Amino acid sequence: xxxxxxxxxxxxxxxxxxxxxxxxxxxxxxxxxxxxxxxxxxxxxxxxxxxxxxxxxxxxxxxxxxxxxxxxxxxxxxxxxxxxxxxxxxxxxxxxxxxxxxxxxxxxxxxxxxxxxxxxxxxxxxxxxxxxxxxxxxxxxxxxxxxxxxxxxxxxxxxxxxxxxxxxxxxxxxxxxxxxxxxxxxxxxxxxxxxxxxxxxxxxxxxxxxxxxxxxxxxxxxxxxxxxxxxxxxxxxxxxxxxxxxxxxxxxxxxxxxxxxxxxxxxxxxxxxxxxxxxxxxxxxxxxxxxxxxxxxxxxxxxxxxxxxxxxxxxxxxxxxxxxxxxxxxxxxxxxxxxxxxxxxxxxxxxxxxxxxxxxxxxxxxxxxxxxxxxxxxxxxxxxxxxxxxxxxxxxxxxxxxxxxxxxx
Amino acid sequence: xxxxxxxxxxxxxxxxxxxxxxxxxxxxxxxxxxxxxxxxxxxxxxxxxxxxxxxxxxxxxxxxxxxxxxxxxxxxxxxx
Numbered sequence: 332x333x334x335x336x337x338x339x340x341x342x343x344x345x346x347x348x349x350x351x352x353x354x355x356x357x358x359x360x361x362x363x364x365x366x367x368x369x370x371x372x373x374x375x376x377x378x379x380x381x382x383x384x385x386x387x388x389x390x391x392x393x394x395x396x397x398x399x400x401x402x403x404x405x406x407x408x409x410x411x412x413x414x415x416x417x418x419x420x421x422x423x424x425x426x427x428x429x430x431x432x433x434x435x436x437x438x439x440x441x442x443x444x445x446x447x448x449x450x451x452x453x454x455x456x457x458x459x460x461x462x463x464x465x466x467x468x469x470x471x472x473x474x475x476x477x478x479x480x481x482x483x484x485x486x487x488x489x490x491x492x493x494x495x496x497x498x499x500x501x502x503x504x505x506x507x508x509x510x511x512x513x514x515x516x517x518x519x520x521x522x523x524x525x526x527x528x529x530x531x532x533x534x535x536x537x538x539x540x541x542x543x544x545x546x547x548x549x550x551x552x553x554x555x556x557x558x559x560x561x562x563x564x565x566x567x568x569x570x571x572x573x574x575x576x577x578x579x580x581x582x583x584x585x586x587x588x589x590x591x592x593x594x595x596x597x598x599x600x601x602x603x604x605x606x607x608x609x610x611x612x613x614x615x616x617x618x619x620x621x622x623x624x625x626x627x628x629x630x631x632x633x634x635x636x637x638x639x640x641x642x643x644x645x646x647x648x649x650x651x652x653x654x655x656x657x658x659x660x661x662x663x664x665x666x667x668x669x670x671x672x673x674x675x676x677x678x679x680x681x682x683x684x685x686x687x688x689x690x691x692x693x694x695x696x697x698x699x700x701x702x703x704x705x706x707x708x709x710x711x712x713x714x715x716x717x718x719x720x721x722x723x724x725x726x727x728x729x730x731x732x733x734x735x736x737x738x739x740x
Numbered sequence: 741x742x743x744x745x746x747x748x749x750x751x752x753x754x755x756x757x758x759x760x761x762x763x764x765x766x767x768x769x770x771x772x773x774x775x776x777x778x779x780x781x782x783x784x785x786x787x788x789x790x791x792x793x794x795x796x797x798x799x800x801x802x803x804x805x806x807x808x809x810x811x812x813x814x815x816x817x818x819x820x
Contacts, residue, residue, distance in 0.1 A: 461780035
């Protein structure tokens with residue numbers, strides 16, 4: 332099958348804005364989770380998060396535009412600019428009809444929405460910004476990136492809970508393979524560190540309430556697991572057909588070789604305990620990639636740090652990889668900065684690409700006593716290792732399974 | 741401050757544009773590329789500032805600063 336080249340990377344995440352700073356902090360094994368300082372969150376059962384400060388320092392977005400958009404669109408604009416610069420693409424020289432945007436998001440832009448809705452009830456309809464209608468909804472960042480660059484090709488926003496951004500990338504790869512577009516900006520963004528969004532996340536459950544130990548609160552696959560921690564951020568990658576990327580002498584970071592997605596279909600929140608559908612998604616992605624399980628060098632785990640999610644994920648990996656499951660290095664680097672919900676898949680993908688580039692399996696902070704056992708967990712310290720082919724797993728509530736297979740260029 | 745000065749002030753404050761970009765005889769669309777949502781915000785702000793009811797149909801993105809000044813002046817002069 333045709334491989335899709337990843338030629339540009341833009342990341343806005345708690346460990347860093349820009350891939351160099353991001354990777355330096357990921358490999359260091361430092362935690363970027365702390366008590367929420369943006370607003371008084373003390374009354375929430377879980378009030379810790381991976382936050383991004385001083386976003387505006389990295390932004391070229393005008394004040395005029397900033398007042399019309401939510402933070403999640405702002406982060407997407409910064410990530411898009413970084414990705415295009417990284418890919419050395421001048422968008423003005425591209426045919427705008429053949430450029431697409433595929434982004435994933437789970438919650439929408441709540442800081443803008445909740446602030447204006449408060450004004451609606453206090454001041455009446457004239458107190459509400461007219462921009463609210465176009466600022467809050469999940470497809471707003473896609474629209475803003477499109478307007479900013481004059482991009483006019485087939486585009487999509489995918490809303491599939493935490494699997495949103497990896498699903499958007501998988502979808503984008505399929506569209507590129509049909510030669511309908513020349514290039515796609517693909518990824519996702521999420522801004523859940525707001526009073527209402529945090530309330531929703533708390534209500535949903537599954538959050539770690541170890542507020543007194545923020546840096547140790549997110550412990551995926553560990554016996555002491557007690558739920559995940561949210562984080563905010565965005566990641567966008569530039570995708571092109573391999574032929575086109577080679578023709579323009581682009582630097583190719585990795586190839587997307589296969590994608591698989593399935594649904595568990597058992598509960599509106601929990602996944603299926605047997606992990607069978609996740610295993611089917613992994614097999615589907617490997618089959619599409621024409622890569623055997625024996626060839627995989629690294630697995631980036633979803634790692635929600637909730638019993639049924641961690642157990643079913645390990646079960647699925649054992650189902651597909653059999654006896655090799657205990658050999659392949661696996662890790663869940665997001666325990667150091669939080670689960671970026673709709674944006675976690677693309678950030679995991681970016682982490683995996685950087686891991687390939689620097690031959691280092693990133694660590695899983697706070698994993699000391701694996702539970703369940705049986706996988707080759709890379710725990711608190713990163714491990715030097717050549718990664719030629721890797722799998723990225725991203726799962727959404729209710730058992731949405733999304734799996735990407737990538738290969739080093 | 742005269743009416744036109746106040747209108748300019750509102751546009752600069754609301755839309756974060758520079759005063760020099762505003763031209764008396766150019767439409768708001770031509771001078772500062774105003775869009776329809778920005779126009780809603782501008783009309784509401786003008787209504788508040790001058791205490792007069794304005795319709796988005798009488799002040800549009802195709803209005804010039806001179807047009808807007810005339811409309812507001814007429815409303816102020818109107819006995820109602």
